[in-house]
Each structure stands twice: as structure tokens, then as C-alpha cells.
Amino acid sequence: MKIAFYGSSLLSSYWNGAATYYRGLLSDLAGRGHTITFYEPDAFDRQQHRDIDPPPYAAVKVYPATPEALRAVVAEAAEADVVVKASGVGIFDDELLEGVLAAARPDAIRIFWDVDAPATLSEIKENPGHALHRALPALDLVLTYGGGPPVIAAYEGFGACRCIPIYNALDPATHHPVPPEPRFTADLAFLGNRLPDREARVEAFFLDAAARLPERRFLLGGSGWEGRSLPANVHHLGHVYTREHNAFNTTPLAVLNIARDSMAAVGFSPATRVFEAAGAGACLITDAWEGIELFLEPGTEVLVARDGREVAEHVAALTPERARAIGTAARARITAEHTYARRGAEVDAILRAEARRKGTLAPARSVA
Template identity: 75%
Template sequence: MRIAFYGSSLLSSYWNGAATYYRGLLRDLAPRGYSITFYEPNAFDRQQHRDIEPPSWAAVRVYPATEAGLRSVLAEAAAADVVVKASGVGVFDGELLEGVVAASRPEAVRVFWDVDAPATLAELRADGPGHPLRRALPSLDLVLTYGGGPPVVEAYEGFGARRCVPVYNALDPDTHHPEAADPRFAADLSFLGNRLPDREARVEEFFLRPAALLPDRRFLIGGNGWGDKAMPANVRHLGHVGTRDHNAFNASSLAVLNIARDSMAAVGFSPATRVFEAAGAGACLVTDAWVGLELFLKNGEEVLVARDGADVAAHLAALTPGRAKAVGEAGRARVLAEHTYARRGAQVDSLLREEAARKRASHSARGAA
């Protein structure tokens, strides 16, 4: 089957946390019989910060972030058996959704893939029936979400989605795996994440507060936007860390911290890609608490859960290298057994083939009538 996938970027993770997710899923789908073309706009300096070359398992079309550029790729949806519009492309999102739905063939499987369901659902509630996605939902066969669990499924179905299924983040063990420690990333606690309005207060609580409480420990923060943020003297800031360095980043500190954004934490059931990258590298993961975490990792054995910054500081103060290694190895074993992109790819493959068969049967029945 031919997939036309319209997303933010496959080639660059720069201001694009979904890149790892797209890569893991599409790389697994390709050998299952899919010919994939990924369409991404030349926007937000991502093409100047590519961290992979165009892959063998997907064709990539980079188009100008203009109305003419948009028109140049919309018509290509007509050649696809599966048309996917992802959330958060960042350029002409509404026009892109409406355009690919209109251009796709009636028998094609039409998918909206939401990589930030809490934010999208908040928009739907605020904008009402006039939101482009609300208008498009009756024409969509599937809504797939990066996370969110039952609350997101119920919300989407309440807005009229025919079917909503979470496809959670996962691990690609060929890409994220244990690696030798790198002195560039040496620390007692490291955190990797871009500075965003609905994350900053939680970073202050779960990362900067423990740093202040433990002035003799070394803290490391990577990600865009933190350069002018006031931080304790024992915090070192790196800036953007490309995906090629994530294994070394995760392997070089005593523990790695995951901090959910406000909206993700509120909805729950939303493990970030960082969770699986860190676990895949064998890192001892410390995470803020959110509903649904136990579906992915077991507290106290495969991950250390913190309710606030004081808990993070307590975990770090008590953590020995031996204990950190044991937690990291247990977390890695769990994600390798249950949370790989091979498993997620099998899930998506089943969903797409099921929907394709349903649409073929419906199309044949209408033709016979």
C-alpha cells in the first residue's frame, strides 16, 4: 500500500519532538509492504539542522512553506492508498488537512495522526464546530494519537471521530541502545527537552529545585530555548542535542529525568519519546508522576517516580551506581519486551489493513447497488 504522510519533519528533530516517533513507526511499516512518501515543509530552520539523511525506507518531499508549495504536494494525495495528516506541521495546518482529504480517493484510508492530543483537543473545545479538524472528522476513517489513553479516545469520539486509537511512543533498539559514557554529558542528573510555556514551571520544580537542594551534585540540561533562563550554579546548559548524541547523553549520567508537559501530565497515558530513548540506553530513569505510567514501567523497579522536586532530590541523594544500573537494566528489559516500534508497527499495520478492507467492501457494495 502507498502511504502519503504529511507531517512536520522526518529529517530533522530540531524543534520537532515527533521526529523519533515518525522514524520508528515508518521504518517498521516499510518492510510490511508499504511504500511511504513523507511530505515536510521547509520551515523553522529544520532543513539546516537535519540529523538524518533521506532514508531508504521512505521517500521525503521537502516543499516550500508557501501557498504554492502547499498546492504542489496536495494533489499527490490522490495516488495514495493511505493518506495521513499529522498534527503540528506548523505551516498551513488547516489548509493541508482540508486539501489532502479533498484530494484523496474515496476508497483511500484517511487518517489524522495527532502527536499532541491535549493541545489539539483544547483547540477543538475553544474553536467549536468551525475548527478545520472538526469539519474534517466525518470524512476521516481513523484518528491515531501519540498518547492519551481513554480520556483522549472518549474526547475524540465525543467530537464525532469514527474511531480513535492511541499508538504510543516506543523504542527502536537499533537506534537507541546502550553506549559508552561521554565526558561531554557527565552529570548526576540530566534532562533533555525544549523550553515550552506548558513545561517550564514543571522544569523549575522537578529539575531546577533539586539542583538548588543539592548544590554539590552536577546537573545537565539540553534542549532549545534555555540559554537565558536563570539556573543554579551547578546546572550546565548544552543547547540543542541532536538525536545522534542521545544515546551518549542518556548513558553518561547517574540518572536521566523525564518531565511531562502540563497538558500531557493532566491527561496521562502519554509517555514521551525520551522515556523510551533513555530506557533503551539503559539509563536509570526518574520521571514525574502521571496517570497510566504503570502501563509502561513499574515504579521502584524499572523507573523512579517523583511527585515533586523534593522527591527528585531524595531519589538522587539515595541513588548509588549499583542501584542506578539495576533500575536502568530492568527498564530496558521491559521496553524491549513490550514497547518497541516493531510492536507499534504491527498495531498500525493491522489497523490500516482492517480499514482498507472495510472501505473496499463498502465501495464494492455501493458499486453493486
């Protein structure tokens, strides 16, 4: 099928945590015979912080952040068999959603792909005039980055025909163990941009743990933390490019995952960082959220903490040998059960079933 995908950015992870997710899924779908065009705006300095060149699995059209350019890329939706509007583009989100739905052919499969469903659902609930209230009846599918049963029930309660979570996963060719890099040496490392619904949890789980272990070294990666008061034993790296993520995850004794407020509250929403870290064989410590055992087994494949005190206790008790054992077990579980090849197969099957329902034939070949 010919897929037109309107998202934040495929080329840059700068202020764009969905980049790894897009790359893993779309790469696999291209391998199954789908032809993909990814439309991303030139906004938020993302094009000045590219991680990758345009990849072979998708044509990438970068358009100026102007109304005229928006109209031009929206019109191209008419050429696609599948039209996808992702959440969180960051500019012209409502106009993109309404525009591509209007431009899509009647027989096209129309999808809203939500990469932050808990936050989006909160917006829909609070705003009766939200564009999704108008768009949901015209959509064939809502696919989400995570969220499990609570998100499915919420979206279908708002009128979605079908809501299906497509969870984050691992691309083993991209995220894997590498030799340690001295500049990433630490007892605990955390990677995440400074965001309003994350900062308090970073304080509670990461900075509190650092304050409790002043003799240990902590590493903070991500944008927006400049000027933020940090404990003396916390070193801030700034933006960490995706090409550096393997070394960032492999080198420290352990790495920390902290869910944003909305995702922690809903559960069933493992971040891309969980799979990246596990793929690199890292010993992962995560904040507690419902559904973790669907992805990693607490105690043997991941360490779970309810607050900064428990994070500090995990770090203090870890030996290099135990950290390696946990990381090895996590990598085995994720590579066996949670890869983008599995997610891509799931999406491919969904598209084929939807095409049959709409009475169209899906030309994409099946790949085992």
C-alpha cells in the same frame, strides 16, 4: 499500501520532538511492504539542523513554505492508498488537513495522526471554528501518540469514527547502551525544549531539585533555554542531536522525564524520551502521571517523583549500582513489550482492517 504522510519533519528533530516517533513507526511499516512518501515543509530552520539524511524506508519531499508549494504537495494525496495528516506541522496545518482530505481518493484511508492529543483536544474544545470540527466526519481514523481512554473518549465525543492510541516505543537499533561520554557526565540530566506548557514543570521538577542539591551536577539539553537564569550547578548544552541521545542517556547517573502540562493532566502519554532513555539502559526518574505502570514498574524499572523535592531525594539516594539495576530492568521491559516492531504490527493490522471495511485490498505483505 502507498502512504502519503504529511508531518513536521522526518529528517530533523530540531523543535520537533515527534521525529523519533515518525522514524520508528515508518521504518517498521516500510519493512511490512508499505511504500511511504513523507512531506515536510522547509520551515523553522529544521533543514539546517538535520539529524539524518533521507532514509531508505521513505521518500522525503521537502517543500518550500509557500502557498504554491503547498498546493503541489496536497495534489499528490490523490495518488495514495493511505493519506495521513499529522498534527503540529507548524505551518499551513489547517490548509494541509482540508487540502489532503479533499484531494484523497474516495477509497483511500484518511487519517489524522495527533502527536499532541491533549493540546489539540483543548484547542478543539475552545474553538468552535477549529478545522478538525469540519474534518472529523470525513476521517476514517484518528491515531494518537498517546492519551489512553480519556483521549479516545474525547475524540469520539467530538465525532471521530474511531480513535486509537499508538504509543511511543523503542527502536533498539537506534537507541541502545553506548560507552559514556565525558561531556554528558552529571548526576541528573534532562532533555527538552523550552515550551510554554513545559517551563513551569521544568522549574518545579528539575531546577528546584538542582537548587536543593548544590553540590551535585545537573545537565540541561534542549533549545530555547539560552538567556534563562539557571542555578550555578546546571550546565546548559543547547540542542542535542538525536545521534547524541544514547550518550546523553547512558552517561549520567540518572535522567529525568518531565511531561508537558497537557500530557501530565491526561496521563497515558509517555514521551519518546522515556523509551529512548530506557533503551539506552538509563536510570529514569519521571514526574508522576496516570498510566506509567503500563510501560514501566515504579520502584524497580523507573523512579517516580511528585515534585522537585522527591526528585532530589531520589538523586541523593541513588548509588551507581542501583542506578544500573533500574536501567537494566527498564531496558529489559521496554525491549520485550514496547518496540516499534510491535507498534508497526498494530498499525499494519489497523490499515488492513480498514481497507477490508472500505472494500479495498491491502497489497502490503505481512511480516512476523
